[in-house]
Amino acid sequence: MRVLIPDGESGHAIAVAQSLLLNEEVELYIMAQKKNPPSKFLKGCKAFKWIETTDEKSYLESILKFAFVHKVNIILPIDEASGKVFSQYKDYVEKFIPIIPLPELETFHLVTNKRLLAEFCIKNEIPVPMSWKLSEFNKELQVNDVQLFPTIIKPECGNGGKNIQLIKSKEEYLEIDFESLNKDFGDYFVQEFIEGYDIDMSVLCMNGQIKAYTIQKALLGRKSKFAAAAGIEFLENNELKKVVEKLMLQLCYSGIAHLDLRFDKKTNEYKLIEINSRFWGSLLGSTKAGVNFPYLCCKVRFNEEFEIPKYSKNRYFDIFSLLKRPYFFRDYNVKIKETNANFLFNGFLANAVNVFNRG
Missing domain, CATH: 3.30.470.20 (ATP-grasp fold, B domain)
Known part of the structure; x- marks a missing residue:
């Protein structure tokens, strides 16, 4: 089975590749948007190619061309960004080469947005911490400022615990300049801290x-x-x-x-x-x-x-x-x-x- 990893620049690429290579039937092929990602140097990598474009159409064409040359059997995206691209163009890509199971694009957007996911869970009776938009929390703060802390502020997206803060008091919360916070991962919201x-x-x-x-x-x-x-x-x-x-x-x-x-x-x-x-x-x-x-x-x-x-x-x-x-x-x-x-x-x-x- 010839497996192609299209996002070999991923921080998880080595772990994914090494797991795959435990099976003797697997031949591994890697592409990446970096010239020399660490995964390129795995001894089990049969071939590597640098993807020179970020345009989605050219990106997919480059991957499919490489896959055809090496007679790849399946494409295995690792990270959410590449997964979303292949989910969006799944019908087109799978005319030529299968892709591992992926969420539908709408589901991708839902589950990778922490605030929307919390709202979905509340609606469907899945236990989640209490969550508020900033405007909602500020109104709540005027009425109930004692039982709201400690609390957490976090961006809607992102991973690895980036930009998440534990706020221990009302005074600490009011000192936050939300306009100056990093918005690369979406707007911030407030979530109950779970003991x-x-x-x-x-x-x-x-x-x-x-x-x-x-x-x-x-x-x-x-x-x-x-x-x-x-x-x-x-x-x-x-x-x-x-x-x-x-x-x-x-x-x-x-x-x-x-x-x-x-x-x-x-x-x-x-x-x-x-x-x-x-x-x-x-x-x-x-x-x-x-x-x-x-x-x-x-x-x-x-x-x-x-x-x-x-x-x-x-x-x-x-x-x-x-x-x-x-x-x-x-x-x-x-x-x-x-x-x-x-x-x-x-x-x-x-x-x-x-x-x-x-x-």
């Missing part, structure tokens, strides 16, 4: 039905309180799973997704925070646990039948985060096999380029 803990679910769906999943709870955080965890443990949680099953069915969702949820200690329920319609930072953890999401995306697209994979209830740590704080090796009794060290070694050159590029 509890983070827990996530990664899924592969087809028409709202879950075909594969893992559930993981944060063990080790990063410097940013709102960034993805550096250490996780895999577990089962039927209550959380039911929430996600209901939501995916209502969205009639197709494709992969990583759902961030938080357990609310006050209401004793799991509340959805956001959905990332792309591959995620702990993907190699899911792969090590026994669920190879990139490979399963291809199998689902080709209508290959398989049972929902079972996964190991193990732990997974990002070794770079541990090396920055080596005492965590001792505090968490981390074993090398619980990290991504084997993937870093196998893709040494690509990962070395990645580290160099990050400075």
Whole structure:
């Protein structure tokens, strides 16, 4: 099976590629809008091509031409931006080459907008934190300024915890100059801060039905309180799973997704925070646990039948985060096999380029 990754510049490209290459039947081809992305240097990459244009029509023509030359069987976009392009032009592209399952474009726009997603969930009785537009929150503040804090302000879009702030008091909120905030990821809104803990679910769906999943709870955080965890443990949680099953069915969702949820200690329920319609930072953890999401995306697209994979209830740590704080090796009794060290070694050159590029 010849798989083409069209967005090899993605920060998740190495993890996706290495997961795919665990299967001997896979031949990997990579394109990117950067000349020398780290993924280009993976030894399993059969061919690489730089995409010289950002015009959507030329972008797709360049990808299709490369795919024809190398007799590619399927296209596997990684990030949301490329996923949206292929979702929009799915009917055209699939006249020539299949694409892995993707959400409909309207669904893409809904789930990647945190405020619209919260409104959808409220309408469909999915537990979410209370949310307000800035104008609504300011009116609420005049009436009920005691129970509203701590609270969170965040942009409607974006990922990685960027531009999210925890506001502890009314005074702190009133000092914010919203006009000066970075608007690259949309307008800001306010969301209730949930006292509890983070827990996530990664899924592969087809028409709202879950075909594969893992559930993981944060063990080790990063410097940013709102960034993805550096250490996780895999577990089962039927209550959380039911929430996600209901939501995916209502969205009639197709494709992969990583759902961030938080357990609310006050209401004793799991509340959805956001959905990332792309591959995620702990993907190699899911792969090590026994669920190879990139490979399963291809199998689902080709209508290959398989049972929902079972996964190991193990732990997974990002070794770079541990090396920055080596005492965590001792505090968490981390074993090398619980990290991504084997993937870093196998893709040494690509990962070395990645580290160099990050400075």
